[in-house]
Amino acid sequence: MxxxxxxxxxxxxxxxxxxxxxxxxxxxxxxxxxxxxxxxxxxxxxxxxxxxxxxxxxxxxxxxxxxxxxxxxxxxxxxxxxxxxxxxxxxxxxxxxxxxxxxxxxxxxxxxxxxxxxxxxxxxxxxxxxxxxxxxxxxxxxxPGCFPTAALLALLPFIDYIEEGSQIFIDAKTGMSGAGKGLKEVTHFGHLNENCHAYNPFNHRHMPEIEEKIQKLTNKEFQINFVPHLLPITRGMLVSVFATLKDEIDVEKILEDRYKDSEFIRLRNTPVDLKSTAGTNFCDLYVSRNGKALFVNSSIDNLLRGxxxxxxxxxxxxxxxxxxxxxxxxxxxx
Amino acid sequence: MxxxxxxxxxxxxxxxxxxxxxxxxxxxxxxxxxxxxxxxxxxxxxxxxxxxxxxxxxxxxxxxxxxxxxxxxxxxxxxxxxxxxxxxxxxxxxxxxxxxxxxxxxxxxxxxxxxxxxxxxxxxxxxxxxxxxxxxxxxxxxxPGCFPTAALLALLPFIDYIEEGSQIFIDAKTGMSGAGKGLKEVTHFGHLNENCHAYNPFNHRHMPEIEEKIQKLTNKEFQINFVPHLLPITRGMLVSVFATLKDEIDVEKILEDRYKDSEFIRLRNTPVDLKSTAGTNFCDLYVSRNGKALFVNSSIDNLLRGxxxxxxxxxxxxxxxxxxxxxxxxxxxx
Amino acid sequence: MxxxxxxxxxxxxxxxxxxxxxxxxxxxxxxxxxxxxxxxxxxxxxxxxxxxxxxxxxxxxxxxxxxxxxxxxxxxxxxxxxxxxxxxxxxxxxxxxxxxxxxxxxxxxxxxxxxxxxxxxxxxxxxxxxxxxxxxxxxxxxxPGCFPTAALLALLPFIDYIEEGSQIFIDAKTGMSGAGKGLKEVTHFGHLNENCHAYNPFNHRHMPEIEEKIQKLTNKEFQINFVPHLLPITRGMLVSVFATLKDEIDVEKILEDRYKDSEFIRLRNTPVDLKSTAGTNFCDLYVSRNGKALFVNSSIDNLLRGxxxxxxxxxxxxxxxxxxxxxxxxxxxx
Amino acid sequence: MxxxxxxxxxxxxxxxxxxxxxxxxxxxxxxxxxxxxxxxxxxxxxxxxxxxxxxxxxxxxxxxxxxxxxxxxxxxxxxxxxxxxxxxxxxxxxxxxxxxxxxxxxxxxxxxxxxxxxxxxxxxxxxxxxxxxxxxxxxxxxxPGCFPTAALLALLPFIDYIEEGSQIFIDAKTGMSGAGKGLKEVTHFGHLNENCHAYNPFNHRHMPEIEEKIQKLTNKEFQINFVPHLLPITRGMLVSVFATLKDEIDVEKILEDRYKDSEFIRLRNTPVDLKSTAGTNFCDLYVSRNGKALFVNSSIDNLLRGxxxxxxxxxxxxxxxxxxxxxxxxxxxx
The missing domain is CATH 3.40.50.720 (NAD(P)-binding Rossmann-like Domain)
Structure with a gap:
């Protein structure tokens, strides 16, 4: 074609x-x-x-x-x-x-x-x-936007298990290619090299995108509190989703069940890194729980899967x- | 002397x-x-x-x-x-x-x-x-440990305003010098360059250090859910503290009041970066609020202030x- | 097969x-x-x-x-x-x-x-x-060795035009992957990041490899003076060949004639960079002349073409x- | 004052x-x-x-x-x-x-x-x-210019020993801060990260500066063939001087004699690196010889000593x- x-x-x-x-x-x-x-x-x-x-x-x-x-x-x-x-x-x-x-x-x-x-x-x-x-x-x-891709793939399987009315926090890190090829101060090498910082905390356009898709797909409303960061690398995206569960459930099993037939999702038993997904369409996922506190961790190539x-x-x-x-x-x- | x-x-x-x-x-x-x-x-x-x-x-x-x-x-x-x-x-x-x-x-x-x-x-x-x-x-x-230094300076001023029983999440990022000069796989250049990943999520020894100091200084108990990450840089540390407030308070004022006499604390009105504190004893702080969701952001040099x-x-x-x-x-x- | x-x-x-x-x-x-x-x-x-x-x-x-x-x-x-x-x-x-x-x-x-x-x-x-x-x-x-690959592809077309008995200098730069996955001090992130240095100057095993192949292919003997450097990147190799020509010849034409039928050689009209060959089998070449002084510049991916x-x-x-x-x-x- | x-x-x-x-x-x-x-x-x-x-x-x-x-x-x-x-x-x-x-x-x-x-x-x-x-x-x-500083400190002690009429080659590498804070394509993070390349080969304004100072200080004229490179780091400068000696002399002794009273020159017995001079006014020097081929190697902080x-x-x-x-x-x- x-x-x-x-x-x-x-x-x-x-x-x-x-x-x-x-x-x-x-x-x-x-x-x-x-x-x-x-x-x-x-x-x-x-x-x-x-x-x-x-x-x-x-x-x-x-x-x-x-x-x-x-x-x-x-x-x-x-x-x-x-x-x-x-x-x-x-x-x-x-x-x-x-x-x-x-x-x-x-x-x-x-x-x-x-x-x-x-x-x-x-x-x-x-x-x-x-x-x-x-x-x-x-x-x-x-x-989809790059951040929503990585965040939704991590978060959606758990929506039904999250305490209603609780806050969901997303701390995301992206390589600078997300900011494009245009010349900007934040992507000047002298600014970004050996540096890292948040930008548009609680105020990034991908935040309503994540909220809306959760609502449409699950019929539940959550306040998503999204803070993206710029990493001193060219490509790759790492997302931490933090939420409060209703119960101390088996979080690995939930991920496995949801994605067992997904060609481009890989479940990891250690925290995900950028190197394993860079240059590919894979989204790698890892999940961990501390009592009712949930951590879901995803990695994608922001220019490819993102x-x-x-x-x-x-x-x-x-x-x-x-x-x-x-x-x-x-x-x-x- | x-x-x-x-x-x-x-x-x-x-x-x-x-x-x-x-x-x-x-x-x-x-x-x-x-x-x-x-x-x-x-x-x-x-x-x-x-x-x-x-x-x-x-x-x-x-x-x-x-x-x-x-x-x-x-x-x-x-x-x-x-x-x-x-x-x-x-x-x-x-x-x-x-x-x-x-x-x-x-x-x-x-x-x-x-x-x-x-x-x-x-x-x-x-x-x-x-x-x-x-x-x-x-x-x-x-x-103090490097992570507790950056986390406690950010979190302590807000403890009284955080909803009791709610989860506190800390997403921290450090340069690799925190892992020391010894040869390890995680600090091999081929592993870390153009990479980033969490390690010991919910299971790092600095987590009980943060919990204990909060309890001793404020008489309040909170579950701290701490996830550190390794950044592909040599030095610097960036911390995101996420919590749920009781009320929609003036978070900037709380920081200003607490640290107005502190020689080595600087309050910023944009998210903090690593470059401004690298090579110094300063701890830079920034705070933001989304309804009752709180984001406190700190930056230190992990080898100096840390x-x-x-x-x-x-x-x-x-x-x-x-x-x-x-x-x-x-x-x-x- | x-x-x-x-x-x-x-x-x-x-x-x-x-x-x-x-x-x-x-x-x-x-x-x-x-x-x-x-x-x-x-x-x-x-x-x-x-x-x-x-x-x-x-x-x-x-x-x-x-x-x-x-x-x-x-x-x-x-x-x-x-x-x-x-x-x-x-x-x-x-x-x-x-x-x-x-x-x-x-x-x-x-x-x-x-x-x-x-x-x-x-x-x-x-x-x-x-x-x-x-x-x-x-x-x-x-x-072939990685350095000899990049050096010979740059140097061989010019051997007949170089003043006999003159010194040939090669200043080469490689990403750290050439040093392998084993843990070594030179490839510790804390050593190499934001750093660059020569190693084994005039004393690297790829030096006799280059000398011998020139002699076998051209029947001419030259003293090759080879100084490799480690770059703070993972992959890629950049080589500068410096030599003294007999005459002020058309150096671009020599390269074009030699490689016009070569599938994996690309001639550039600006200095070559690492990014264009990274991840490929290409060897990019550029040549420049200052009177009788010759500069031939090659770039390869050290792990692929090298x-x-x-x-x-x-x-x-x-x-x-x-x-x-x-x-x-x-x-x-x- | x-x-x-x-x-x-x-x-x-x-x-x-x-x-x-x-x-x-x-x-x-x-x-x-x-x-x-x-x-x-x-x-x-x-x-x-x-x-x-x-x-x-x-x-x-x-x-x-x-x-x-x-x-x-x-x-x-x-x-x-x-x-x-x-x-x-x-x-x-x-x-x-x-x-x-x-x-x-x-x-x-x-x-x-x-x-x-x-x-x-x-x-x-x-x-x-x-x-x-x-x-x-x-x-x-x-x-002085940054490159002339590093090149002249390396080269001047040897001028009297270099074969008259022979070519002198200088392969220099600099961190990007030499290109300034202004936004340019070469200092865009997406261009420079994981990259390295020469620029203005044989055509940089620091080339006549080096030639003129040699002539004024030593009364000898040499063709200097200068090729600068951009490194994917913020600061630091590394210079390789290549020349042909008249005789197989004791090159270390020449450096020692020349700089024994110099507060900010340090002679090294291994190739110099960027990390040791970064943030200081020091110029580190190293010298090596292969028959009559000379390699002098200098390192400075381009923004400080440079x-x-x-x-x-x-x-x-x-x-x-x-x-x-x-x-x-x-x-x-x-």
Whole structure:
């Protein structure tokens, strides 16, 4: 199947290209960014002698001629304009931005007015372990945020066992690639090297995303208190979920039962690390309990499971392919 | 005043030497490690042309001849034998190990049988912001653990406002120097670089230390749920304290009131980072609230405020000097 | 074709496994290390749910039953004993150690007495760009050292143009994985992080390897002055070759002519970096001239082109497959 | 003595402040940058509760009222306008820019037209080991570039022994702080982390600076072939000098004889590393020989010996103080 990548300049665009080059079912026929002036090899020097494609200035009609499915690796707000046009032209869309992840009301509260109220209703949230049935028939996938992916996979199996009304705390750590390739003070090497700090504590847009998905999937409401941190590394994401259980239950068993058939979830009996998931689509999980205090620990590659490889899994599912087709399980990483 | 450093080979021993070289009141007259075969310049190449002292094989009687106060930078269990002998010889002791930090019972439960039941009763816990009066008359200081230092300074001001019976969660991150200079798999560069993971979740010896000090200082009992992480950096420590408040109080004011006279506490209005405290004795604090959910965030240099510079502050106090004499407030760090 | 990997515990063993899992022509049928007590998933946690093979205690006769070709990722001296036995049993060998790289005399001068004088004569030095014809008929490949790979690919095209009798200087920088997974002081995170230094200047075993190959391939003798450095990163290798030319020639053209048909050599018009080759078999080259002063600059992944992926290229060649079959050209790296 | 720091926003400005705060003879009375709108604590959060000074918008007349000596941590071209005005007002100047380092002709060839032809003639090149006599009477010091400092200290002792007409190669590696605090692609964490590469090979402005100083100090002309590299660390600089000797001389003795009285030069018998000099004014040196091939290896802290601490040493000398007054010899670094 012919696919397009819109937004090829950033980190997630590059990862999409790298996964799709070797994918047995998808064939990249169109690559675009906002300027469209270079060969993809000049945009990403690591692709020299690997792929030889001119980058286009993104144009929905050209996409529709070239491809049946488009990946949008665009900033929120830009994405919805493209998605709308593409869907109307009959192109399936996997959107990596936030534009179709939330209920309209939640979106407009935390982001901006929404310009595609028609399609937002039909989008499917692309967390395959929880939405695989809906994904089979979807035309528009909202690829989850990186933090919500890691947090929900850790937290959802335990929601029924958590004391109602208690606070849930999430302390998350991410490599800097989540902040993008643009030049910013927080990702200046002189700032981040040998450093670590929280940012937007209790005030990050992924917090309402986590709250809303819990409510929709479990019909329970919890206050999620989310504090993300920046790590002095390039990629990888580690999440600590802390909660108060109703009873002193067998927490390992709950995880095992929930994920025994999941291709890309691995349960660990020691705390998870970044190195084991870096470069792959795996989410590694570990759980521990101290009386009624719960600690669930997850690790993903923020650019892959947190963005591009999960997007390709979603593309596999909406196209009727196997979930794992062309998805990286091993990597040549530090 | 003449001072001895016992245990000069490790990271905290080196930091003690560096601080004391420039201290206006203390004079290093004796440096020892377990072998005693080198000049200190060979042990620590950065000290070449800075200090020229032969390292002794540690001997308490020689210490007593050479010095009035000894810093013990030794493993727990080894420390108590030296401390006992030194105290009986009239030498004041600042012990950086765990041997005198806890009540006898707590110690023996989490460490090993104690061999100096006489002096453990009289030791003072060297957290200056909370024990300054006791320290003035102390002969034996138990220098706090690095995690308890950062956690207690963040948590103690809020204990009275936390919902009784609720769980307190602490997610802590430390540079690898806390694991020492010995060769271990977790501190192999190939393991730790571009990595991050929890270790001993809910099962670290600093957890009962935090619980006991809260109980002793506030007469309240809380279950502390402590999860430390290893960061891919050499030094620095970042702590997130999460708790549930009784009411939606003014959390900034509580911190300001508590620490307005503290020489080495700085309140920040953005999340704290490692870079601002690295190489100094400062503890930086930040606090945030989400309804009744509390986040207190502290940063220290794990080898200085978490060990060696706090030890020298304690030495200043038990000797009647000013708290800040010779204590680093700025550093030439990355 | 069935293949065995002997020496699966180290970094190069792991990389061999990862490449061969996805190789279209080779099938891993035997994995061994010196103890043989674990599943390969326990040896390398990143392989969980990816490959499920019991690691054997290495035994040549068992290898011969299971495989037609063996990769030896063993220390020098250990490797020759295995190679000898395997070759006598009719198994093809790609040896990643130093044991068959040098002429007997050179080997015994810089390493130790050689125990397989029979096969060392017939081994082929596995630098595909210079030995592809010999490799087609080889039964024993000596996979080049990492530094010689990067240095020879940069230097060999210019040998005829360098002033006779002049000194050639090579300043090389490598990630720490070249020093192996064993615990050593130089690869302790506390030593290497935020650090960089030379080691074995003018005295590294790869120096005679470079000198000998130049002499054998060009019939010219030059004194190679080689200084390797350790970089505070996990993988990647960067080499600066400095030499004095006879004349002010067109150095770019020489490189282009030499490598225009080479699948895994990329010529760059700016200095090469580590990131573009990390995780791949590419060697990137750049050249610059200042009057008669020459600078040739190469970058490889020390574990892949400097070891495991070059080994699989060599295996492809001796088995009559295409050079590039199953060889990584892109990677999911920081 | 009252001193001013002009250009307080960058890395070298911060280091000047940190050194001068604790200096026994100098007293900071004026701090300026180009905007002059903040307290120095807001400019550099690590200075909170350490120094409380309003940053001024730089004005030469105000400087002359407040101070007898000014440190200029400004970009080249900006510096000369300030220096000129300050010198005419009777203020001594230590200029950290390139503006007074070179002969007029060399300067204008490699930088831009010079606007202070009067004072450039009288400036003294602030490399204390070679210009201490001239510095005693100087009113204007041109603080050397970071690379020239490390390269000249390594190379100058050997110039008389190097084969005339032979090429001298310098392979240098620097932490990224040399590239400044401004946001640039090369110092984006995503670019530099786990990376390393050369830049401006044979084409860096420090190359003519090294050549000119050798010629002026030794009356010999050599072609210096200089290739700098960026390391994935914040601070530190490592230099490899490669040259061809006339004879197989005792190279260690030459270094020892030359530097036996130098306060801030340390000779090492193993290759130098970055960690031993980081945070100090020391230059560590090591030398090795392979026949007639010479390798001299130097390490400095690029922001201290390569800029700010060397500037304060120069200020000490022109003010008649001891060279080592207030100069850091130890540091609390990773």
């Amino acid at each position: 012919n696919v397009a990548i819109i937004g090829a300049s950033g980190y997630t665009g590059l990862e999409l290209i790298k996964i799709l080059i070797n994918h047995p079912k998808f064939n990249i026929t169109y690559i675009a960014n906002s300027t469209g002036e270079e060969n993809v090899q000049d945009l990403h020097p690591c692709l020299k002698d690997v792929i030889d494609v001119e980058v286009q200035k993104a144009d929905a009609k050209e996409v529709a001629k070239a491809a049946d499915l488009a990946f949008l690796a665009l900033p929120h707000k830009t994405a919805m304009f493209f998605a709308k046009e593409l869907l109307d032209l009959g192109v399936k869309v996997v959107d990596l931005s936030a534009d179709y992840r939330l209920e309209l009301e939640t979106y407009e509260k935390h982001y901006c007015p929404h310009e595609d109220k028609e399609h937002i209703k039909d989008s499917v949230y692309g967390l395959p372990e929880y939405y695989s049935e809906d994904l089979k028939n979807a035309k528009l996938v909202a690829n 963005a591009s490889s999960q997007a390709v899994v979603n593309a596999n599912l909406i196209c009727g392919f196997e979930e794992y087709e062309g998805i990286p399980k091993i990597a040549y990483v530090p | 003449n001072v001895a450093i016992i245990g000069a080979s490790g990271y905290t021993g080196l930091e003690l030497i560096k601080i004391l070289i420039n201290h206006p009141k203390f004079n290093i007259t004796y440096i020892a490690n377990s072998t005693g075969e080198e000049n200190v310049q060979d042990l620590h190449p950065c000290l070449k042309d800075v200090i020229d002292v032969e390292v002794q094989k540690a001997d308490a009687k020689e210490v007593a001849k050479a010095a009035d106060l000894a810093f013990l930078a030794l493993p727990h269990k080894t420390a108590m034998f030296f401390a006992k002998e030194l105290l009986d010889l009239g030498v004041k002791v600042v012990d950086l190990s765990a041997d005198y930090r806890l009540e006898l019972e707590t110690y023996e439960k989490h460490y090993c049988p104690h061999e100096d039941k006489e002096h453990i009763k009289d030791s003072v816990y060297g957290l200056p912001e909370y024990y300054s009066e006791d320290l003035k008359n102390a002969k034996l200081v138990a220098n 060990a060696s510079s706090q030890a020298v502050v304690n030495a200043n106090l038990i000797c009647g000097f000013e708290e800040y004499e010779g204590i680093p407030k700025i550093a030439y760090v990355p | 069935n293949v065995a990997i002997i020496g699966a515990s180290g970094y190069t063993g792991l990389e061999l496994i990862k490449i061969l899992i996805n190789h279209p022509k080779f099938n891993i049928t035997y994995i061994a290390n010196s103890t043989g007590e674990e599943n390969v998933q326990d040896l390398h946690p990143c392989l969980k749910d990816v490959i499920d093979v019991e690691v054997q205690k290495a035994d040549a006769k068992e290898v011969a039953k299971a495989a037609d070709l063996a990769f030896l990722a063993l220390p020098h001296k250990t490797a020759m004993f295995f190679a000898k036995e395997l070759l006598d049993l009719g198994v093809k060998v790609v040896d990643l150690s130093a044991d068959y790289r040098l002429e007997l005399e050179t080997y015994e001068k810089h390493y130790c007495p050689h125990e397989d004088k029979e096969h060392i004569k017939d081994s082929v030095y596995g630098l595909p760009e210079y030995y592809s014809e010999d490799l087609k008929n080889a039964k024993l490949v000596a996979n 070891a495991s992926s070059q080994a699989v290229v060599n295996a492809n060649l001796i088995c009559g497959f295409e050079e590039y079959e199953g060889i990584p050209k892109i990677a999911y790296v920081p | 009252n001193v001013a720091i002009i250009g307080a926003s960058g890395y070298t400005g911060l280091e000047l402040i940190k050194i001068l705060i604790n200096h026994p003879k100098f007293n900071i009375t004026y701090i300026a940058n180009s905007t002059g709108e903040e307290n120095v604590q807001d400019l550099h959060p690590c200075l909170k509760d350490v120094i409380d000074v309003e940053v001024q918008k730089a004005d030469a007349k105000e400087v002359a009222k407040a101070a007898d000596l000014a440190f200029l941590a400004l970009p080249h071209k900006t510096a000369m306008f300030f220096a000129k005005e300050l010198l005419d007002l009777g203020v001594k100047v230590v200029d950290l820019s390139a503006d007074y380092r070179l002969e007029l002709e060399t300067y204008e060839k490699h930088y831009c037209p010079h606007e202070d032809k009067e004072h450039i003639k009288d400036s003294v090149y602030g490399l204390p080991e070679y210009y201490s006599e001239d510095l005693k009477n100087a009113k204007l010091v041109a603080n 800029a700010s601490s060397q500037a304060v040493v120069n200020a000490n000398l022109i003010c008649g103080f001891e060279e080592y007054e207030g100069i850091p010899k130890i540091a609390y670094v990773p």
